[in-house]
Amino acid sequence: MTVLPVVRPEPRRVPRWVGSVGWAVVAWVVALAFFLPVLWMVITAFKPESAAETWPPKFIFTPTLAEFRLAVTGMSPFLIHSVLATAGSTILVLLLAVPAAYALSVYPVRRWRDGLFFFISTKMLPIVAAIGPLYVIALHTHLLDSIGLMIILYTAMNLPLAIWMIRSFMLEVPGELLEAARLDGAGRLREIGSVILPIIMPGLVSTALICVIFAWNELFLALNLTVTNAATMPMFLMSSVPQEGLYIAHLAAAATVASIPVILVGWMAQRSLVRGLSMGAIK
Amino acid sequence: MTVLEDLAAPRRDAEVVPLAVGRRERWLRRLPLLPALIYVVVVTQIPFVVTLWYSFQSYFWDQPGGAHFTGLSNYTTVFTNASFRGSLVRSVVMTAAAVIAAMILGVAFAVLLDRKFFGRGVVRTLIITPFLVMPAAAALVWAGPMLDPNFGLLNYLLAPFGIHHVAWLSVHALGSVIVVMIWQWTPFMTLIVLAGLQSQPPDTLEAAKVDGAGALATFRELTLPHLRPYIELGILLGSIYLVNTFDAVRLMTNGGPGTSTTNLPFYLYQQVNNAFDVGGAAAAGVVTVILTIIVATFALRMFARVFQFEEARG
Numbered sequence: 001m002t003v004l005p006v007v008r009p010e011p012r013r014v015p016r017w018v019g020s021v022g023w024a025v026v027a028w029v030v031a032l033a034f035f036l037p038v039l040w041m042v043i044t045a046f047k048p049e050s051a052a053e054t055w056p057p058k059f060i061f062t063p064t065l066a067e068f069r070l071a072v073t074g075m076s077p078f079l080i081h082s083v084l085a086t087a088g089s090t091i092l093v094l095l096l097a098v099p100a101a102y103a104l105s106v107y108p109v110r111r112w113r114d115g116l117f118f119f120i121s122t123k124m125l126p127i128v129a130a131i132g133p134l135y136v137i138a139l140h141t142h143l144l145d146s147i148g149l150m151i152i153l154y155t156a157m158n159l160p161l162a163i164w165m166i167r168s169f170m171l172e173v174p175g176e177l178l179e180a181a182r183l184d185g186a187g188r189l190r191e192i193g194s195v196i197l198p199i200i201m202p203g204l205v206s207t208a209l210i211c212v213i214f215a216w217n218e219l220f221l222a223l224n225l226t227v228t229n230a231a232t233m234p235m236f237l238m239s240s241v242p243q244e245g246l247y248i249a250h251l252a253a254a255a256t257v258a259s260i261p262v263i264l265v266g267w268m269a270q271r272s273l274v275r276g277l278s279m280g281a282i283k
Numbered sequence: 284m285t286v287l288e289d290l291a292a293p294r295r296d297a298e299v300v301p302l303a304v305g306r307r308e309r310w311l312r313r314l315p316l317l318p319a320l321i322y323v324v325v326v327t328q329i330p331f332v333v334t335l336w337y338s339f340q341s342y343f344w345d346q347p348g349g350a351h352f353t354g355l356s357n358y359t360t361v362f363t364n365a366s367f368r369g370s371l372v373r374s375v376v377m378t379a380a381a382v383i384a385a386m387i388l389g390v391a392f393a394v395l396l397d398r399k400f401f402g403r404g405v406v407r408t409l410i411i412t413p414f415l416v417m418p419a420a421a422a423l424v425w426a427g428p429m430l431d432p433n434f435g436l437l438n439y440l441l442a443p444f445g446i447h448h449v450a451w452l453s454v455h456a457l458g459s460v461i462v463v464m465i466w467q468w469t470p471f472m473t474l475i476v477l478a479g480l481q482s483q484p485p486d487t488l489e490a491a492k493v494d495g496a497g498a499l500a501t502f503r504e505l506t507l508p509h510l511r512p513y514i515e516l517g518i519l520l521g522s523i524y525l526v527n528t529f530d531a532v533r534l535m536t537n538g539g540p541g542t543s544t545t546n547l548p549f550y551l552y553q554q555v556n557n558a559f560d561v562g563g564a565a566a567a568g569v570v571t572v573i574l575t576i577i578v579a580t581f582a583l584r585m586f587a588r589v590f591q592f593e594e595a596r597g
Contacts, residue, residue, distance in 0.1 A: 024400035030392070035409040037466065038416060040436050041424045053434050056442075096322055099315030109312045115320070117583060122327045124523055124579040128548040129568030132561040133333035156326035159319060188311070217417045220529045220548070224556070234419040238534065241423065248427050248434070255420035266415035267408060274474040278516060282478045 041259075044252035052249035067253035071240060075257070077228075078236035084147045085232055086215040089154035090208050093162045096155070097207070101166035102192060106178065116167070119160035120279070127157075131224050138225055145229045153221050158211040161279055165210070168280025169203030170196060206272030209265050216262045233258045331572060337565035344559035357566035367567055369542060370550035371574075377457070377546055378526045381464035382518055388465065389472025389517065390510070394502075396473070397480040414470035422534035425463045426452060456536045456544045463531045468524070472517045479513030480506070512588070519582050547571060 032039075044052050046063040100119075104112045127134075135144070143149040173196055181195045197204075219234035226235065240254040241247060266273065274282050338357055342350035361367050396407055413421065429436050432450040441449075451459045483506065491501045529548040532538060538545035538553065545553070551571070554564035 020400060023395070023398055024402065027395045027400060027406050028402065030395060031406040031409040034392075034466075034469070035412060036436075037421070037424060037429055038412050040428055041416075041420070044428045052428070055434050055439075057434055057436055057439050096319040100319035103312055103314075103316035107312045109316055110309065115316060117587075118320075119323060120586065121579060121583065122323055124575055124582065125327065125331065126527055126548070126568075126571055126575055127330075128527060128529065128551045129571045129575075130330035130334045130565075131551060132555040132564045132568070133337050134330045135555065136337075136561065137330060137333060152326060156323060159323060163319060213415065217419070219419045219533075220527075220552075223533075224552070234417060234530070237417070237419045237423060248431070251423055251427050255417070255424050259415070259417045259420045262417060263412060263415045266411065270408065270411065273411065274478050277471055278475060278478075278520065281516060282475060282513070 041252050042256055044249055045256040047249045047252075049246050049249045052252070053246050067249045068257065071250060071253040071257055075236055075254075078231055078233050081147055081150075081226075081230050082216060082233040085150040085154060085230070086212055088147070088151040089158065089215050090211040092151060092155045093158045093211050094204060094208060097159055097162035097166050098192075098197075098204070100163050101170055102196070104163065105167045105170040106173075106191075106196070107188070116164065119163050122156075123160045128220065131220075134221075135224060144225060145227045147230045149225060150222065150230050150232065153225075154211075154215040154218065157218070157221075158214055161214075161276070162207050162211060164279035165207045165276055166200065166203065166280075168275070168283075169200040169207075173199050203272075206269050206276055209269035209272070210276035212265055213262050213269075334565045334568050334572075337562055338569045340562045340565075342561040344555075344561065346559075350562070353562065357562045358570075360563055361566045361570055366542060366545070367550065367570075370545045370547050371571075373457070373545060374526060374547040377461055377464065377528065378522055380461050381468060381525050381528075382521045384461075384465045385468040385521060386472045386476075386514060386517055388469045389476050390514070392469065392473040393476035393480055396477055410473055411470040413466050414468070416467070418467060418530040419534060421463060421467055422531045425459070425466075425531075426535040430459060452536055453540055456540055460528075460531050460535055460544050463535065464525055464528055468521055471521060475513050475517040475520075476510060479510045483509050515585055515588075519585055523582070 043059075045067060046065070047058070047061055048064050048066060051058045051061040103109050104115055109115065138144040138149055143152070177195055177199070178191060181191050186194070216232075217234065218232070219238075222230070222232045222235050223238070226232070231239075237254055237258045241251055269276070337350065339352060339354060340350040341353040341356070392410055396403065396410070400406075416424075427435075430438075430451040432438065432448050432453075435451075437451070438446070438448055449455070487505060488501065491505055496504070527548055528546060529552065532544055532546055532549045533552070536544040538549045551564050551567055554560050554567065558564075
């Protein structure tokens with residue numbers, strides 16, 4: 001543990017705005033460099049295939065939507081499956097997580113700590129370890145390659161996160177409001193419906209957005225447990241890589257289309273992203 | 284479970300709970316929890332019980348006759364199998380390298396974002412975007428447009444530095460996969476560390492400035508200790524997600540060349556999908572789960588401590 005020698009700062013000679021502009025320049029350069037692969041994906045997507053495979057890479061070309069058009073043909077079943085699996089699992093997550101979070105915060109059950117940690121511990125179990133048996137179970141229950149199976153699994157995947165997150169929002173509901181509702185003789189259902197839910201609504205929205213991000217992007221389970229009837233957007237992306245021939249622009253277009261919904265959702269949810277990702281630990 | 288005692292309690296009136304409440308009240312409280320609890324137990328625990336069962340069976344997809352009991356032979360195979368050990372080590376290396384590098388970058392980005400400047404909101408948005416890109420898309424875009432040896436952007440950008448047409452995915456396969464993992468998870472670390480920076484009491488920093496402490500000394504002596512729980516949380520959560528990295532491996536290198544990028548998830552995937560060995564994969568899975576539980580016990584303890592800190596502060 002060494003302490004730097006304490007030196008009085010020199011009296012300021014450069015004006016303050018110079019430092020501030022310098023900071024901005026550095027931050028912008030770093031951010032743009034970091035963002036470059038995304039930018040390159042989008043740029044490449046607008047290229048004709050012949051302009052995507054050149055050396056040096058082309059930066060000036062006539063943009064075309066041809067590859068987008070090609071990419072989205074045949075995409076609709078995947079898109080529908082993804083929307084159904086994502087929306088279905090997110091709704092189911094909220095239906096299960098709101099009461100559970102309530103039982104772990106407002107009127108807590110006796111061993112609520114154990115409950116909370118049981119939920120989080122399931123996130124630590126590697127699902128990959130059970131993929132073979134999962135396949136066998138799905139086969140025997142006739143759920144293989146069905147949207148229902150994807151909804152069931154994505155719900156289990158996101159539920160712990162949602163419970164922790166919603167609980168953290170419920171803990172912030174002012175106690176006086178609950179007190180007042182109780183004095184008014186409101187039952188517990190009315191307390192949830194007319195006091196708690198309206199207050200935590202923004203929290204529920206951001207929880208839902210986080211669940212959407214994870215469900216939409218999931219590949220491993222979809223790859224192992226679906227074929228055609230429930231294959232999702234990440235699977236569409238995989239299928240867009242041909243075995244031979246030129247495909248870079250085509251791939252970039254498909255990747256852009258597949259990623260855009262979640263990028264937009266994430267941008268909207270920016271404020272609450274950190275809270276969701278830390279399971280409500282950080283406000 | 285003494286670990287759990289550390290977690291901050293819900294508030295006030297909730298504290299009066301435990302012994303005073305009657306049987307009816309206890310069930311009223313338990314009722315809303317039950318659907319989620321039963322759901323999670325059924326969906327997440329049953330597959331692992333079945334995994335345990337299959338780990339003692341010989342069961343190959345491609346052979347007739349179904350499963351039959353083989354005792355511990357699957358486990359002997361797992362423990363004597365170099366490819367399982369190899370993929371285990373690779374998983375640890377990939378996760379550790381990616382988490383540490385992402386955290387270092389994350390701290391740097393967070394420090395950049397912690398100051399007001401022109402267009403800070405946009406810069407923040409640009410920086411979090413890689414996390415939002417579908418991992419499958421990120422893997423494919425890196426493998427093709429970015430890293431392609433003949434027309435990839437990276438080789439073009441590196442050409443002025445005397446680096447020409449490197450076939451990244453053949454020569455530096457492991458490094459390439461790790462770079463993509465870092466790229467996708469740095470935003471996560473940035474956001475968590477940024478939250479830590481912004482929760483720093485301004486008066487302490489002010490006081491340090493008045494005392495004439497330099498920026499670097501202030502950062503090391505005041506800011507870093509304050510950030511510690513946030514860094515721990517980021518490392519913990521990042522590891523939970525990154526240890527399961529599959530998309531990047533499957534889509535960038537398919538585990539190769541050879542087995543040089545085969546991590547545990549990809550190994551298990553191969554056992555089931557290419558070797559058709561359900562029993563062997565199950566035994567490897569059970570070993571993985573046991574290792575995970577050992578690590579998770581420590582992780583949960585850390586988690587409880589971080590939460591206690593946060594809730595006490597909030």
